[in-house]
Amino acid sequence: MRPTPPHIETLGRTMVRPKWIAALLLALVIAGAFAWLGQWQLERAVQSGHVVERATESVKPLNDVARVNGAATSVGDGQLVHATGTFAPGDYGMLVGRLNNGTAGYWVTARFTPTDKDKDGKTAQLAVARGWAPTEQKAKDAIAELSSQPATTVTLVGRLLPTEAPEAPKSGGDPFEMKDMSVAALVNLWHGLGDSDVYSSYLVEHGTPPAGLTAIYSPRPVEQATVDWLNIFYAAEWAIFAGFAIFLWYRVVRDAWEKQREDDEADYEAAMAAWAVARGSAPSESASGQKLD
Structure with a gap:
């Protein structure tokens, strides 16, 4: 029997699998932690910056x-x-x-x-x-x-x-x-x-x-x-890390999806090759139903 072509799952379908939903939640928690650290660094930059005040009006x-x-x-x-x-x-x-x-x-x-x-x-x-x-x-x-x-x-x-x-x-x-x-x-x-x-x-x-x-x-x-530019730089870094956490989840899911697709295609190609070999080695039959030597 001819092998049935594999059903290629879409990337979106793969993303909503329970294990990847759980991984997304973990990535969001990590991204949220990075965002909080970035906000903390930004607040430090504002707090550590100070207004230069001098008593210029006292002679x-x-x-x-x-x-x-x-x-x-x-x-x-x-x-x-x-x-x-x-x-x-x-x-x-x-x-x-x-x-x-x-x-x-x-x-x-x-x-x-x-x-x-x-x-x-x-x-x-x-x-x-x-x-x-x-x-x-x-x-x-x-x-x-x-x-x-x-x-x-x-x-x-x-x-x-x-x-x-x-x-x-x-x-x-x-x-x-x-x-x-x-x-x-x-x-x-x-x-x-x-x-x-x-x-x-x-x-x-x-x-x-x-x-x-x-x-x-x-x-x-x-x-x-005055502004503490070093803390602002750190805040920007944490924001980049937060975005990278989400991107990393997407990249892992996509890699898993591509790997599954390649494995399914490889299995189908192997099954087709085996089926073709099986067909080629099977004995032929005459119109009367007698096997031909």
Whole structure:
């Protein structure tokens, strides 16, 4: 009798067998555990991250937070400070293209020499942005008025900010025109520094601005939250592991299904070969029913 072709079970039918349903439940439990670990790592990343909060609005002495002749510290960035000293009448300058509450204009800058010595016991120079003017002429008028005033001792209060990187002047433009509040560039324009130190940061003056200038808008620095990226990476790893647990179950079921199909096909081919051999070796019979030798 000719062998009956095997019934090839579908993959979906194989998946709903009791043993594979049980394996799926186990995979879901494992995936759930991995997902929980990922959520735990993510919560750790949020909890371990912290908002950088500094008391920037409490006025501190300049020398408590400012540095000289080196990179500015994050401690002094945005800090309100006070210092007593004098402005140098001959070292007023102007910066172009400075925004103040979204409006472009000009900053009037100055050199300020605090009376107190710096941490190295030396006289130090501080760059100060004294105010903003909407037009170049108003900025020049303010500079002329301030430069004519005698050097008197004043107490200065303002926000300490990190120096800006200087930019090269545009081709064909005024080589002496400055746009950035760069301490390094301003030092080259100041007179009679001698061996004085120079503060790495500059100050935006607060209070009533002089010579008809407008106060420069300098709000408190935005508090920043740090993030633990290592924990976030671990959380992503656990999520991948959870997905891999489900994929592994699918791969095992598919491999079992393919193996069963190959075995059934191999058994059928073997049965067909045996049937063909049996047919080929059977004795022939004549039409009258007699066997032929």
